[in-house]
Amino acid sequence: MNNIIVMPMIIPLVTGIILVFLRHYVKTQRVLSIVSSILTLVASLVVLNQIQQDGILRLDFGGWLPPYGILFVADSFSMLLVTTTSIVTGILLIYAFSSIEKQFEHTFFYPFVFFLVAGVNGSFLTGDLFNLFVCFEVMLLSSYVLITMGGRKLQLIESMKYVTINVLSSWFFLIGIAYLYGAVGTLNMAHLSVRVAEVGQGPILTVISLMFLIVFSLKAGLLLYFWLPGSYSVPQTVVAALFGALLTKVGIYAMFRVFTLIFYHDTIITHNVIGVMAILTMIGGSIGAIAYNDIRKIIAYNVVIAVGFILAGLAMSSETAFQGAIYYLIHDMVVKALLFLLGGTMIYLTGKAKIEEMSGLIRNYPILGWLFFITMLSLAGIPPLSGFIGKVYIGQGAIETGSFILLTTAFLSGIFVLYSLLRIFLNCFWGETIINEDEDIPLKKGMLVPCVLFGIMTIAIGIGVEGLAPYVSDAARTLMNPEIYIDAVLQGNR
Amino acid sequence: METLISILVGILVTVAVYLLLSRNLIRVILGTAVLSHAAHLLLITMGGLKKGSAPLLGEGAESYTDALPQALILTAIVISFAVTALLLVLAYRTYKKTATDDLQALRGFEDE
Secondary structure, eight states, rough: OOGGGGGHHHHHHHHHHHHHHHOHHHHHHHHHHHHHHHHHHHHHHHHHHHHHHHHEEEEEEGOOOTTTEEEEEEEEEHHHHHHHHHHHHHHHHHHHHHHHHHHHHHHTTTHHHHHHHHHHHHHHOOHHHHHHHHHHHHHHHHHHHHHHHHHHHEEEEEEEEHHOOOOOOHHHHHHHHHHHHHSOOBBBBBHHHHHHHHHHHHHHHHHHHHHHHHHHHHTTTHHHHHHHHHHHHSSSSHHHHHHHIIIIHHHHHHHHHHIIIIIOOOOOHHHHHHHHHHHHHHHHHHHHHOOOHHHHHHHHHHHHHHHHHHHHHHOOOOOOOOOOHHHHHHHHHHHHHHHHHHHHHHHHHSOOBBGGGGOOOOHOHHHHHHHHHHHHHHHHOOSSHHHHHEEEHHHHHHHTTOOOHHHHHHHHHHHHHHHHHHHHIIIIISSSSOOOOTTOOOOOOHHHHHHHHHHHHHHHHTHHHHHHHHHHHHHHHHHOHHHHHHHHHHHHHO | HHHHHHHHHHHHHHHHHHHHHHHHHHHHHHHHHHHHHHHHHHHHTTTOOOOOOOOOOOOOOSOOOOOOOHHHHHHHHHHHHHHHHHHHHHHHHHHHHHHBBBBGGGGOOOOO
C-alpha cells in the first residue's frame, strides 16, 4: 500500500493535536515540533523518490476506488512542493523559538502552525476538488488565528480585511464546485479531466473555469492582490514569513493543477487571461515595490511580483516554461521566507520599519548584510544562485511559444525587484551607522542560524540544480501530459 | 423545483452582495453568511431535487437520490459555521480596539 503518502498531512495534524494538550510545556512543544518537521521531511523525501521508480502514487481512502472516493495523489510536482514546505517550516520554527513572544507559545502558536502545514500539504496532495476546498479551509482557518496573534490595532484591522476576502473567495470556490458538479457530475480531478475532455470544453465550462481562476487568483494574489501587502506586513515576522513562503504558493499550485489537468482545452481564453493577469500583476507589484518606504510593504510587493512571474510560466504552457515555473516556485518558497526573516530581523534590531530611518547596519551586523546581499542577487536571478535556473527556463519557454510581451514584462520585473531591494540595501546597510556600540542589540544566534540555513539552501539549490533536475522534469512532463496523471488515478477504470 | 431554488439562490446572492458592499462590519459578516447559504443551496440543487427515492445504488434501482451533494453541504455548513463564528469574534475584538464598526473609518490606518 501507499499509506506513506498521507504522512505529510497526518504527521503535522497529529502533532498539532498533541501540542494543544502540552500548552504549558514550552520545551516539550519545541522538541516535538522539530521532531515532527524532520519526520515529515523524511516521509516526503521517501515518497518523492518512490515516485521516480513507481510513477504517480495514490491512496484511496476507505478502499473506495476512484472516481467514487476521496483520494490523495502524489506526483513529482506536489511532492516537490510538500518537501520544500517541510524544510521551510522546520527552519522557520527554529526562528520562532527565539523570536516569538513567550505568551504566544502558551496560546497555541505551535499547534496552529502545524494545522496550517497540514492544510498546505493536504492541498498539495489531494486528488479531489472538494477535498481541496476542505484543505484550503483547514489552512485558512489556522492562518486567520496566526495573523491575529498579538491583537494590535493595526493587526486587527488588516486581518479583518484578510479574513473577509478569504471567506468570500471560499464561498466562490464552493459555488464553482457546485457548477462543475452540476455540469459534469464528478469531483475527482482525474475523472473531471476525462469528462471535460469528453464533452469538450464549451462556453459553459470555460465560464466555470474562469470562476475557479478568480478564486485561486484571490488566494494566490494574481492581480487580485489588493489585500496582500497590508495583511502580510502586520503579523509576527515568523508568521509573515510562513504566509509569504507557503500561502500564496498553494493558490499557485491549485491554479497549475486545475488549468493543466482539467481546463486545458480552451487555452485561447483561459491561458491568455492568465497571461494578461500575470503581466498586470508584475506591473502593479513593481510599482508597489518601489513606491513604499516601509520594508515590510516592499517585501510584500516582492511576493506579488513573484506570483506574476510564476504564473507567466503557466500562461506560456509549454514543458520548458513549466520547468522554469517549478524551479522558480521552489526557489521562491525558500528565498521569500529568508527575505521576510531578514526584514523582520532588521526591524527587531533597529525598532524602525522605514528604510530612511536605518543606516549602516552592515557595520554592526556583517553576516546579516551579506545574507541580504545574497538574497538580493538570488531574487534578481544572478547565477549560481537559485533564482537563475527558473528565469532561464521561463525565458526559453517564452521564446518557444512566442510570448514576447510576457517575456519582456517578466524580465523587466526582475529589474524592479533588484532596484527595490537595492534601495533597502543601500539605505539600511551602507552609510554611517546609526547604532553606537553601547546601544547595540545583540543579534540572537537563534535568529541568525535560520537565516544562514536559508542562505545555504538558496546557494545549494543554485549549484546543485543537477540533482533537482530529474524530479522537476518529471513534474513538468506530468503537467504537460495530463494522461499520465489520469492513467495513474483511474487505471483504465473510466 | 430546481428552477425555483435557482431563483432563490439568485435572490440570496443579490442580498449577500448588497450586504457585503455596505459599510457596516456586522452587515458584511451577515453578507458572507447569506452567501454561504446560497452556495449550499446551489450545491444541493445541482444534485437534483425531489427524486423521492432512497440514496442507494442498488442493483435494480430505477431511480436514486444523489447522496454526494448532501455530504458536501454538510461539510460546507460546518466550515461556514466555524468561519462565521471566528469572523464575529474578530469583528468584536476590532470594534473593542478601534471603537468603530464603520469600514470606511478602518481604511488606511497608520501604525500606532
